[in-house]
Structure formats: structure tokens, C-alpha cells
Amino acid sequence: MQDPDLDVYLLDSDLTAALRADARAGLTATPKTLPPKYFYDARGSELFEEITRLPEYYPTRAERQILTDRAASIARVTGAKTLVELGSGSSEKTRLLLDALRDAGTLGSFVPLDVSASALRDAVGTLRADYPDLHVRGIVADFVNHLEVLPDTGDRLVAFLGGTIGNFTPAERAPFLAALRARLQHGEWFLLGADLVKSPAVLVPAYDDAAGVTAEFNRNVLHVLNRTLDADFNVPAFRHVAVWDAGHEWIEMRLRATGAQRVHVGALGLTVDFADGEELRTEVSAKFRQDGLTAELTAAGFAVRHWWTDAEGRFALALAAAV
Known part of the structure; x- marks a missing residue:
């Protein structure tokens, strides 16, 4: 497909199909996971631009x-x-x-x-x-x-x-x-x-800022699932968590259920249960x-x-x- 300004090899329908496949695989896995690329809808991209200007976010x-x-x-x-x-x-x-x-x-x-x-x-x-x-x-x-x-x-x-x-x-x-x-x-x-x-004292705040922008960015992936896949995540009921894994030398971003929750993903015909305190991993950010x-x-x-x-x-x- 050609465009006056772009060569297009990836359509919106391709992105939706990939989201469906990744959501089904990740939400039925143990532990549950989602790829970080789904943060970046229009709102997610705005939030990330805001993150890059935060005092804690040095990269x-x-x-x-x-x-x-x-x-x-x-x-x-x-x-x-x-x-x-x-x-x-x-x-x-x-x-x-x-x-x-x-x-x-x-x-x-x-x-x-x-x-x-x-x-x-x-x-x-x-x-x-x-x-x-x-x-x-x-x-x-x-x-x-x-x-x-x-x-x-x-x-x-x-x-x-x-x-x-x-x-x-x-x-x-x-x-x-x-x-x-x-x-x-x-x-x-x-x-x-x-x-x-580097020191976790520098790393962790870069992914868990005092203003809560990264927390909103992390939870945005649930808004993407709700809108795109007809899901019904209770988004405020998930808490943002950023953890330094010293063994793998990476930061993990997770969303932690603050109570038991049953989620229906209409487009997938899928029901997913979260236990109180259960975490969904949304990003790995390796350091080198x-x-x-x-x-x-x-x-x-x-x-x-x-x-x-x-x-x-x-x-x-x-x-x-x-x-």
C-alpha cells in the first residue's frame, strides 16, 4: 500500500490482529504479561513525551x-x-x-x-x-x-x-x-x-516518578485493551509498580491488582481472573x-x-x- 508521504507495510488491521494475539497469549500466561508497544496510542505517546521531561527521567x-x-x-x-x-x-x-x-x-x-x-x-x-x-x-x-x-x-x-x-x-x-x-x-x-x-536509587525513580506520570502511562495499556478489545478492566484498581531485578539487570514495570477482579475481553471471548495482589508485567527495560x-x-x-x-x-x- 502506497501513500504520498509514506511506504506502508503495516496497517491498523495488522496492529489490531497483533494486539489480539498478544493479549490472548499474555493474559492467559503465568505470570500474566503484555508487550510494552501497546502503551503507545495517542494518549500513551503524549504521556511518554511528558515522562521524558520529568526530573527523574534521565535517559x-x-x-x-x-x-x-x-x-x-x-x-x-x-x-x-x-x-x-x-x-x-x-x-x-x-x-x-x-x-x-x-x-x-x-x-x-x-x-x-x-x-x-x-x-x-x-x-x-x-x-x-x-x-x-x-x-x-x-x-x-x-x-x-x-x-x-x-x-x-x-x-x-x-x-x-x-x-x-x-x-x-x-x-x-x-x-x-x-x-x-x-x-x-x-x-x-x-x-x-x-x-x-547504575544504582537502583537512580533507576527506579526514572520509572516511578513522584508526579505519577509513569503510573498513568503504565495503566494506559489497560485503556487500550478496554477500547480496542472491548475489555472491562477497572483501570484505577491496578497500582503501578516498578522493580529493579538485580539478577537480570533490568527494570520491570508491572500493574498490581488492588483487589480480586474478573475481566471480560469481549473481542476475544475471554474471561481473565486477577487475584488480589496479582501482577501483570507490562515492560522489561534492560540496562547494559x-x-x-x-x-x-x-x-x-x-x-x-x-x-x-x-x-x-x-x-x-x-x-x-x-x-
Whole structure:
């Protein structure tokens, strides 16, 4: 399906079908789980933008600081003619890369990829106005399942920012990284943003802010199920929980039932019982160490050429070449 501004490989009906399958699998599992991608309807995206501005939520500021300091070096090292961004959203931070590559005189095109057609269409329109000499075309797709649709233009830099790699478990990261490497030619580049292991005193508040914005964001997934799948979750009866799992070195976000609850999911013909205190896991956010992430990238066929952190060592950008 073609669009004047976008190449569309993922329809709303595809997203609904995936939600149905994931909800059925996750709500009947033990323990119950839901994937974090379903936070991001229009309201969820607004809440996440608010989260990125909270004093407790350091990753966005830390990554922006690295990009501010290192974008010119990234442009010089990669000489990229095409910038591809996975999960681009509004492409706000990416402008630092776009400016640096444009100033270096190499950049010809930008390809943002995201599941949201509306967000992409808005971003593409704004970017075309702000970068009139840049060829911009969005791809509506799921970066887990649709990497094969990335344009094979040569001299590409693929950016995967925001620490989103942490939403994959190790068993999910390996095939994703290998699939991405398979789409790149020898010598092309991958820029990966990763949140780093640090004190739980810093990590946990980033996912459980004092103002309660993250709690509302977490519960938003239940609103999505109620609206999209004709469910009847009593949303206020679930409490937001953020836990640091030291063994796995990840944050888990959960929703805890504050009383016994029976939920009907009309579109699935499914009835789900929650015991008092039972938890539904909605997100894993892994944190990384340099040696571990470097080893994972190496196993996938990348060579890490540069590793940069913010001044406080909270977040990293790894620049890796396909080898």
C-alpha cells in the first residue's frame, strides 16, 4: 500500500490482529504479561513525551547530551549518505544527527521507520519543510518483523535510539541484531542507544516518578485493551509498580491488582481472573554494561568502533560497523 508521504507495510488491521494475539497469549500466561508497544496510542505517546521531561527521567537528556557532543564525530566517521531511524516517533533527537551529516556534506536521504502512520506523516511533513534539500520518506512498519523493507541505498547509518533495545530480552535481542546485520552491507553503520547499569536509587525513580506520570502511562495499556478489545478492566484498581531485578539487570514495570477482579475481553471471548495482589508485567527495560553489549554486537556481526557516554556515565551510544 502506497501513500504520498509514506511506504506502508503495516496497517491498523495488522496492529489490531497483533494486539489480539498478544493479549490472548499474555493474559492467559503465568505470570500474566503484555508487550510494552501497546502503551503507545495517542494518549500513551503524549504521556511518554511528558515522562521524558520529568526530573527523574534521565535517559532522554543523557542521550541528547551525547548526541550534542558527538554528532559531528559520528558524521565524520560514517560519512553516511542515508540515515535510517528505527522507531523514530517525532525524530526530535535525530535532528542533531541530520544537522551534523548535512553539515558534513554527505547526507542525501532520511528514512524514519515507525508503527504509527499518523506520527510519521507529521514528522515527514515537518522535516521536509525544515530540510528542503533532504529526501525524506517514512516507512510504516514494525522494526522487529519488517527489517527487509529497509531501502538498500548504500552508505547507510541505522540509528536505534532511546534505549529501546532494553525492551528486548537477551533471547530476543540476538535474532534482532543478527537480522539487522543481515540487512546491512559490509562497512555500513549502526548507532545504538543503551541505558547503563547504575544504582537502583537512580533507576527506579526514572520509572516511578513522584508526579505519577509513569503510573498513568503504565495503566494506559489497560485503556487500550478496554477500547480496542472491548475489555472491562477497572483501570484505577491496578497500582503501578516498578522493580529493579538485580539478577537480570533490568527494570520491570508491572500493574498490581488492588483487589480480586474478573475481566471480560469481549473481542476475544475471554474471561481473565486477577487475584488480589496479582501482577501483570507490562515492560522489561534492560540496562547494559559495555563489555556485555559489545559482546552481543560482536556475536551479531558488528564491530564496536566507538563507545560514548554522557558526563555522568548513565547512558551510552555505541557506534558499530557491519563486518
